[in-house]
Each structure stands twice: as structure tokens, then as C-alpha cells.
Amino acid sequence: MKKIYLFFLIFCSAVFQLNAQKLSDKATVSVITCGPGSELYSAFGHSAFRVQDPVFQLDKIYNYGTFDFNAPNFYLNFAKGKLTYQLSTSSFIRFLREYNYENRWVKAQELNLTPADVQKVYDFLENNAKPQNKYYQYDFFYNNCATKIEDIIQNILKDKVHFTTNYIKTNKTHRDLIADYTSNFKWAKFGIDLALGSVIDKKANKKDYNFLPDYIFKTFENATITTENNQTKPLVEKETTVLSSKKTIQHYSLFSPANIIFILSLLIAFITYSDFKKNKRTKIIDFLLYFITGIIGVIVLLLWFATSHTATYRNLNFLWAFAPNFIVAFILLKNKMPKWIVIYNKLLLLFIALTFSIWLLKIQVFNLAIIPFLLVLSIRYSYLIKFRNTTY
Numbered sequence: 001m002k003k004i005y006l007f008f009l010i011f012c013s014a015v016f017q018l019n020a021q022k023l024s025d026k027a028t029v030s031v032i033t034c035g036p037g038s039e040l041y042s043a044f045g046h047s048a049f050r051v052q053d054p055v056f057q058l059d060k061i062y063n064y065g066t067f068d069f070n071a072p073n074f075y076l077n078f079a080k081g082k083l084t085y086q087l088s089t090s091s092f093i094r095f096l097r098e099y100n101y102e103n104r105w106v107k108a109q110e111l112n113l114t115p116a117d118v119q120k121v122y123d124f125l126e127n128n129a130k131p132q133n134k135y136y137q138y139d140f141f142y143n144n145c146a147t148k149i150e151d152i153i154q155n156i157l158k159d160k161v162h163f164t165t166n167y168i169k170t171n172k173t174h175r176d177l178i179a180d181y182t183s184n185f186k187w188a189k190f191g192i193d194l195a196l197g198s199v200i201d202k203k204a205n206k207k208d209y210n211f212l213p214d215y216i217f218k219t220f221e222n223a224t225i226t227t228e229n230n231q232t233k234p235l236v237e238k239e240t241t242v243l244s245s246k247k248t249i250q251h252y253s254l255f256s257p258a259n260i261i262f263i264l265s266l267l268i269a270f271i272t273y274s275d276f277k278k279n280k281r282t283k284i285i286d287f288l289l290y291f292i293t294g295i296i297g298v299i300v301l302l303l304w305f306a307t308s309h310t311a312t313y314r315n316l317n318f319l320w321a322f323a324p325n326f327i328v329a330f331i332l333l334k335n336k337m338p339k340w341i342v343i344y345n346k347l348l349l350l351f352i353a354l355t356f357s358i359w360l361l362k363i364q365v366f367n368l369a370i371i372p373f374l375l376v377l378s379i380r381y382s383y384l385i386k387f388r389n390t391t392y
């Protein structure tokens with residue numbers, strides 16, 4: 001009877017400790033970094049915290065990269081740049097299953113923390129995971145699953161921990177950093193270059209690299225911590241490869257933006273040449289060119305002025321994708337073009353020239369795939385000027 005009673009006391013004590021969120025001296029905190037996946041949403045990798053306590057058989061993941069598709073007005077808020085993310089938790093085993101299935105590598109960096117500091121990190125994460133605290137306003141560059149990792153450790157350990165960016169030897173822009181991870185997503189990269197503005201073409205601050213999990217991994221790899229006896233030690237005590245990935249071969253796609261736009265541009269150039277030889281105008285081509293560039297221009301301006309996205313400001317794609325073209329497209333369905341179309345098209349030619357100048361000066365870098373399209377737009381605009389001046 002006494003043995004049963006003693007066992008019951010030990011069990012209750014263990015449960016009480018867990019409920020009181022008290023970890024053992026064997027508990028550890030690790031930064032988990034996951035490799036890129038085969039889908040765009042996973043192309044940049046992922047970061048999370050792991051808290052492990054073998055005494056209480058605790059092995060838990062804290063994931064700041066979770067969002068809810070079923071949240072009210074999800075797609076509208078996403079478009080407006082007001083997407084809410086949340087901190088979710090799960091067992092480490094469950095977390096690994098997903099990454100093993102997706103053939104993505106996972107690395108762990110166990111931090112060199114005292115039991116007291118481990119407890120502080122755990123308490124913070126547990127409190128942050130409560131329903132009233134778990135939500136946060138997501139920002140792709142400045143407030144995501146990766147930036148949270150450094151911010152939280154810095155906030156908890158304060159001056160004890162020292163992060164450095166001296167290991168970064170490059171001088172990349174945010175657009176360059178995005179390009180490093182989207183080389184296999186041609187259409188997505190094309191859309192990104194259309195949607196994001198000149199603000200991401202400035203040289204990124206070295207700390208800004210940390211929106212990418214790979215750089216968070218390197219930041220912790222190079223970080224130090226001051227111990228209780230004022231010694232400086234590496235912040236990462238041990239690095240482990242938890243999962244390895246099998247390399248997959250990337251196949252060249254004939255249906256890349258560059259190929260499709262080049263072929264369409266050749267077709268438009270041929271039609272324009274045919275129109276020139278026959279002294280006529282193919283109205284449907286004019287309608288489509290003005291309508292498509294106008295629609296793109298409207299979207300660019302909406303992303304600039306009607307959303308909270310920090311990366312869509314000052315998007316100079318609006319110069320060649322001129323929003324009023326959306327209205328002009330319907331006017332050009334008429335047999336006779338108005339007189340003002342000559343001045344209007346000269347303005348469009350000027351805007352295309354400005355686009356190339358801005359590109360050369362690297363004020364904003366545009367997607368290479370649009371070069372043949374800009375050239376054929378110039379040819380078509382020039383032909384319409386000539387056609388209007390000589391025909392009517």
C-alpha cells in the first residue's frame with residue numbers, strides 16, 4: 001500500500017511540475033531549420049523552436065509559420081497585406097513526418113543555455129501559444145517564422161547574447177535574395193517581379209537577410225553568449241542533421257515566361273509587319289495589348305496604394321503597364337482611331353524608354369522575360385502612330 005501511495009505522490013508531483021511549467025535541468029531549447037520544398041509556399045525554408053525535456057518526456061515544436069485558410073476574409077486580407085499568422089504547437093515527431101514526406105532536410109541547433117534560461121524561453125513560448133496571444137501580423141520580410149527566432153531569443157536573453165552579421169560577405173537586395181530561392185519557380189518569380197516595387201531593389205541591411213531561415217541558421221551558428229562567470233561561448237552548443245533530403249533533378253520547362261512571352265512577341269511583330277505591308281490594322285491585337293497592359297497596371301497600382309504590403313510600394317512596372325490602357329483598349333475596337341491616340345502612344349513610348357533607363361540605373365530591376373514584350377509594344381505603338389497619321 002505504501003508503494004502505491006509513494007508512486008501516486010511521485011506521479012502527482014510530476015503532473016504538478018508540468019502544470020506549473022517547470023522543466024528539469026536536462027531540458028534544452030533548439031532552433032530548427034528546414035530546407036526548401038517543391039511548392040512556392042515552402043521555397044524559402046522554415047524555422048521553428050524545439051523544447052525537449054527527457055525527464056518529463058517533453059518534445060515540442062513551436063511554429064510561427066501557421067495560418068488559417070478558413071479565417072474570415074482570408075483571401076481579402078491576404079490581398080490587402082493584412083494576413084494574420086499564429087504560433088502553433090505540435091510534437092516534434094508529428095512535425096518531422098511532414099518534412100520527411102516532402103523530402104526536406106531538417107537541422108537542429110541546440111542552444112547553450114542554462115536551465116534558468118531554458119525555462120524562460122519555454123515560459124515565453126507557452127504563454128505566447130495561448131489563444132489570446134498566439135496571433136501576429138505577418139510581414140514577409142520583417143515579421144515571419146524566421147525573424148521571430150532571433151527576436152525572441154534577443155528579447156529573453158537581452159545583453160547575454162550577441163548576434164553578428166559579419167559572416168555575410170555579399171551585398172544583395174531583397175529581390176536578389178528572393179531570386180536565390182525562386183529559380184525553379186519561373187512563373188512565380190515573374191509574378192513577384194511584377195507585383196513588388198522598387199523598395200526591394202535597395203541593398204538589404206545585413207540583418208534584413210534574416211527573413212530567410214538559412215540566414216537565421218547561420219546567424220545562430222555565429223552568435224555568442226556570455227555565461228554567468230563572464231565567459232564568452234558559442235550560442236549553439238550542438239548542431240544535428242535530423243533529416244536529410246534526396247536531391248531531385250530539375251527539368252527545363254518549355255513553358256517558362258521567357259519562352260511564352262518571346263513566342264507571343266514574335267507573333268505580334270509578324271502581325272504588325274503584315275499590317276504594315278497591307279496598310280491595315282488588326283484591331284483585336286490592339287485591344288488585347290492595351291487591355292492586358294492596362295489590367296496589369298491597375299493591379300500594380302492597387303497593390304501600391306490599396307494594400308498594406310511593405311514590398312509593393314513604388315512599383316515602376318506601371319510605366320509600361322499603363323493603367324489607362326484598360327479604357328483605351330475599348331476605344332481601339334472602333335474602325336477609326338481618335339487624333340489624340342498619336343500623342344498618347346508617343347507618351348507610352350516615352351514611358352517604355354523610361355522603364356529601360358530605370359532598369360539600367362537599377363532603380364528597379366524588372367524581369368528579363370519582359371524585354372521582348374517591351375520591344376514589340378514599342379513597335380506596335382510606333383506603327384499605330386504612323387497608321388493614324390497616314391490613313392486619316
